Amino acid sequence: MSRRRVSSTKISKRLSFFGLVVVASICIFFLVFNQRTSNYIEHRFQSPVQIYRNNLTQMEIHEVIEMQKKILERELEDYNYPLDKTGLNVSSFDDLMMEKGGRPMRSIILATWRSGSTFLGDVLQAHPANFYHYEPLLDFGITQVRGSPMSHRAIKNINALFNCQYHKLESYLYFGRTHPWVFNHNTQLWRQCQSHKRICWNSDFVTKFCRLFPFQSMKLVRLRLKVAEFLLKQKKLGVRMVLLVRDPRGLLQSRKHRDWCPKSPDCSEPARVCADLVSDYEAAVNYKKKYPNNFMVVRYEDFSLDPYTNTENLYKFYGLDLHKKVKYFLDTHTSRDFGGVSSTFRNSKTAPFHWRNDLAFEEVEEIQSVCSNAMRLWGYQLALNHTHQKEFHPLMDYQLEL
Numbered sequence: 001m002s003r004r005r006v007s008s009t010k011i012s013k014r015l016s017f018f019g020l021v022v023v024a025s026i027c028i029f030f031l032v033f034n035q036r037t038s039n040y041i042e043h044r045f046q047s048p049v050q051i052y053r054n055n056l057t058q059m060e061i062h063e064v065i066e067m068q069k070k071i072l073e074r075e076l077e078d079y080n081y082p083l084d085k086t087g088l089n090v091s092s093f094d095d096l097m098m099e100k101g102g103r104p105m106r107s108i109i110l111a112t113w114r115s116g117s118t119f120l121g122d123v124l125q126a127h128p129a130n131f132y133h134y135e136p137l138l139d140f141g142i143t144q145v146r147g148s149p150m151s152h153r154a155i156k157n158i159n160a161l162f163n164c165q166y167h168k169l170e171s172y173l174y175f176g177r178t179h180p181w182v183f184n185h186n187t188q189l190w191r192q193c194q195s196h197k198r199i200c201w202n203s204d205f206v207t208k209f210c211r212l213f214p215f216q217s218m219k220l221v222r223l224r225l226k227v228a229e230f231l232l233k234q235k236k237l238g239v240r241m242v243l244l245v246r247d248p249r250g251l252l253q254s255r256k257h258r259d260w261c262p263k264s265p266d267c268s269e270p271a272r273v274c275a276d277l278v279s280d281y282e283a284a285v286n287y288k289k290k291y292p293n294n295f296m297v298v299r300y301e302d303f304s305l306d307p308y309t310n311t312e313n314l315y316k317f318y319g320l321d322l323h324k325k326v327k328y329f330l331d332t333h334t335s336r337d338f339g340g341v342s343s344t345f346r347n348s349k350t351a352p353f354h355w356r357n358d359l360a361f362e363e364v365e366e367i368q369s370v371c372s373n374a375m376r377l378w379g380y381q382l383a384l385n386h387t388h389q390k391e392f393h394p395l396m397d398y399q400l401e402l
Contacts (some may be wrong), residue, residue, distance in 0.1 A: 006089045061205045064192050068212055075128040076214075080321045083160045096214030098164055106162055106237060107217045107318040110228055110246035112144075112276065113242055113267055116300035118350070119333070120244060121219040123189055126329035127320065131213035134185035137222040139175040142264035144224055144276060150354040151227045162237060164210035164220070166203040171203050184213035189215070206225070215320060224276055225283040232291050235288040239294065240318050244285055244302040246352070247394060248274050248371045249364055253355035270367045277374035285400045299378070301395055308335045328358075353394070 076093050094100040107124060111117035125132035137145065137154055145154045160168040176182035183200070184190045189209060195199035200206075210216075220228070231239050254268060261267040280286050287295040296317055304309040307330055355364075364383050368375070375382065379398030385390035 019315070034277065054381055057202065058204075060196060061202070061208060062197070062200055064196055064205070065208050065212065068188070068192065068209060070085075072129055072212060073212075074366065075323075079129075081324075088127040093214060094399070098211040099208075102214075103236075103238060104214050104216045105319050106239045107215070107320075108228070108231065108239050109217070109219045109244055110223065110225060110240040111246075112217070112221050112251065113142075113261070114251055114258070115221070115244055115246040116304065117219050117221055117244055118302070120242075120298075120300075121217065121315075122333070123307075123314070123326065123329065124215075124217040124318070125185075126326045127215060127323045128188070128325055129213060129323075130215040130217050131188060131210055132186040133216065133218040134182065135171070135219055135221055136161050137220065138179060138182055139172060140222055141246055142267050143222065144220050144266045145227055145275075146224050146279075147227065151230075153222075154223055154227070155230050156222075158223075158231065159219070159234075159237070162216060162239070164207050165207045166210070170203060172176055173203060173206070177201050206212070217318075225287070229283070229287065232294055241287075241291075241295050242317070243280060243295070243297045244300055244303075245277070245280070245297060245378055247355070247373060247378075248277060249355045249359065249367050249380075249383075250300075250352055250368055251392075253359050271370045274371035274374035277371070277378060281377045281400075282402065285402050288400050299395075299398075304352045305349055321347065356383075356394075357388055359389075361389055 073093070079093075083221060090096060095102045097106050098104060109117055109120050109124070110377060111120075121132065121134065124130055136157055140150065142155070143150075145151050157169065157172065160166070166173060172182070189206070192209070221337050225243055228241065231237060232241060248270065251273060252268075255261040267274055284295075288297075297311070300313070303314075311326065311330060312322060315326070362385065368382050374381065377398065379395050379396040381392065381394045383392065383394070
């Protein structure tokens with residue numbers, strides 16, 4: 001009797017166990033089925049909405065692109081292509097449009113923070129047919145790219161930008177959504193972004209828009225010159241590069257006004273700043289020989305003392321004709337100080353030398369103690385004392401030779 005009860009109990013437990021397994025299996029089946037059904041229904045009902053939105057986006061992109069084409073055709077109607085300066089077989093706008101299979105004329109200003117590069121960049125982008133890549137390494141932070149591993153990503157990003165391959169730059173575009181100055185220094189692009197906010201950071205839109213422009217300029221303040229040779233080597237890219245140099249006393253005085261600078265040794269320490277100036281000088285001597293038609297040096301102080309003549313020389317070097325809007329920019333931006341520390345409205349003849357009054361001689365001595373070699377190479381005279389600092393002219397001649 002007891003054996004039968006034990007056997008019956010075991011059978012009952014087994015049946016309960018198998019019952020639970022069956023119920024669990026059925027529950028899992030229904031969960032999977034419901035999830036798939038839900039996904040299917042969601043896909044069926046949301047897909048047309050998504051298709052509709054995509055179609056609207058593409059229609060808006062097409063509308064803006066066609067509008068910009070007409071603007072560029074009007075601006076370049078009587079444009080003079082300086083064929084002997086470009087080294088390219090250029091006879092029309094189409095020869096310089098990536099959209100038409102052409103190669104744009106690409107220019108680079110390589111500098112460092114607070115060296116006058118924003119002003120020079122705006123001189124170039126005053127040309128209405130120029131697409132301006134403003135500080136494309138902004139997302140790297142306040143650091144200088146002097147070698148690997150950062151240099152590999154930097155060069156990769158620069159190449160993608162110069163080839164208008166924004167589908168390779170999704171992280172760059174994502175950064176720009178919360179840091180709009182990635183685009184808002186680009187006059188042509190930002191004008192359309194203000195009217196068409198929905199497509200502004202769309203990689204398809206920016207790629208197509210960028211490919212319309214025959215002139216592509218770029219300002220780099222985080223890449224040192226010895227790394228930038230990779231860009232000069234690429235004949236297919238055809239870049240022409242200007243190294244912009246400024247007196248370290250002027251650099252460091254100007255950086256005192258920026259709250260982002262003191263926290264970074266690459267920005268605030270005179271020894272690092274001047275080591276970069278020496279390194280750039282050594283590379284410049286080399287590049288002047290290797291790339292005589294694609295590389296030149298400009299001192300910010302020299303440019304500021306005669307902005308009109310130097311702008312003409314700059315445009316000739318880049319293979320560009322001086323558009324009337326560039327002349328208007330110079331007329332309105334070089335005669336008086338206006339705006340904050342980032343403004344490009346400056347009395348150009350006095351702007352480079354504010355440090356003589358704004359820095360105490362003790363500060364100047366500290367800079368000169370670690371920068372004398374860099375200053376000698378680039379032709380900047382030492383201040384001897386407080387009185388001398390207020391009165392002297394700090395510029396001397398310099399030569400690119402070791």
